[in-house]
Amino acid sequence: MEATPLIELREVSRWYGEVIGVNRITATLRPGITGLLGPNGAGKSTMMNLITGMISASDGEILAFGEPAWSNPRIMTRLGYCTQADAFYEKMTGLEFIESLLMLRGWMRSKANSAARHALQQLGMAPNMNRRIQSYSKGMRQRTKVALAISHNPEILVLDEPLNGLDAVGRHEMIELIRQWGKESRNVIISSHVLHEIEEMTNNILMMRGGYLLAEGDVKEVRENLREHPHQVLIRCTDPRGAALFFMERETTISAKVEELDNAVIIETRDVGLFYSDLNSLVLDRGIDVTFVTVADENITSIFDYLSGGAGGKN
């Protein structure tokens, strides 16, 4: 038996004047963790604002729990949203901030206080909950936002780039927390422009670009598509020509371009995973010292360019 869709979008479009926010998107978000993936300006935040009723659709219909999402306070009892906006009631403490907002739900102060404490503890903010938000670091502010979103135990959690501002440890902890919520059968919609971060949390993704929905489904299928997409890696080393010759012997290498002035070589490869294994061999077996490595086209935009085949979308 098919699970009831939590969120349904039917031919949804949203324009900001002449700028497309999202265009004719039809999708259903099912139980579990759903990753919303796309470069900056893809329409992820617009999509989330539409789902949570913060903005209205220019065309089409959005249903949350079977009800119209736009300006509907009823769905807010079952939905929590962490936006990208880095703004708070700065002069309040983290605890006071969440408690005050929970009381707007009609909760008694004791219940609101308890829920706020629990949420902040979950996000590792217990030692700082009685400090003013204006004294928080960016990571603390981000955790406070997520804590607010989960504080009323919503059925659906919508997180817009929740890993922004977190250090490596914080990112890891947040990813673990989200995975835990998934295991607890909570429904999470999470947006990011970093594929591997989404991959760590879920297999189910929606890919967007330029307001269009490019792909929907299992992340493995997307990865298979990406295998066909060559990557360019720049290496600075003591012997660029030697490095170029080494990599040209590999079947996965498409091209090698030496930049003499920079002591660098740009390798175009079909398999970036295998490339890094070969890089170790370059250093250990050939004795060529590598001083700098970077993926020359490592951004989701290039991937999306590839997937979309330019404007309009591939799928």
Added chain:
Amino acid sequence: MEKTDASLLLRQFIAMTRLSVKRYLRSRFFWAALVLGILPVLIAGVIAFTTITASGFAFTTPLTVPGATVDVQEMTQGFMFLVQYGYLNFCVFFLAVFFGNSALREESDEQTLHYLFLQPIPRWLIVAGKYAGFLLLAVHIFLGSLLLSQLLLLLPFGPKGMWEALVTNGRVVHLIQEGMVVSLAIAVWAAFFLAVSSVFRNMLYALFIYGWETTSNFLPETLRNFSLSYYFKFMLPERSLIKENGALGFMVEGPGGIQTFIVLTLVVCLGLTFAGWMTSTRECTYTDA
């Protein structure tokens, strides 16, 4: 469809009011209210100080100052002038303009509006809570200011003179009435500007309205019916310095009690309803697309 839970709405309203008061106390609004509340007190203080020094610290009733004799009645008329033209026509008016323009706009500018919209609270209740929080704060500030101004103006007459004016002559009753009128004016103007500000972003419109309110005193009664100051002024216990049988006697004519009640109630109800409706259709678009 779920039944509306009246007790839930009440709790939400109280929570929104408390949150609004907390926010106002920590915002520019509080300083604006304080400045506008203190202004008449400063004026009263200057008058009191001048009178005391001119009378040679006599603290008697009446007072003799160079060229004149000042009694309690004259000072009371001065206070009445301060209430009409200081409080009602200026301080309350501009505080309400400031409130109307900043109630939700400040939340939007600070990108915190979505926190309110993300709660399961009807949006009209957000407006109502903001309004109630403003009233709580503003009424307290202005009633305190009114009392202080009155006491300062009576100070030159000494304790005996103050007692005579306030208790013996019944001034305290009139002071309570004046306090109620000022509170009502705060409520009515706030509702009015809450509605108008939801349409107009620029506060320049307030200058036009202020000009109208000021000049309408000199217009025929038919046109004065469209001025809110007209209604407030005629609820004051001691009205105008203008003599009824004088050249400007037409300015003394007032609206009836029923008309006043209907007009002011309509302004508050329509103003809040319109502001609530505008808020229910308002979007949060300050996040990136």
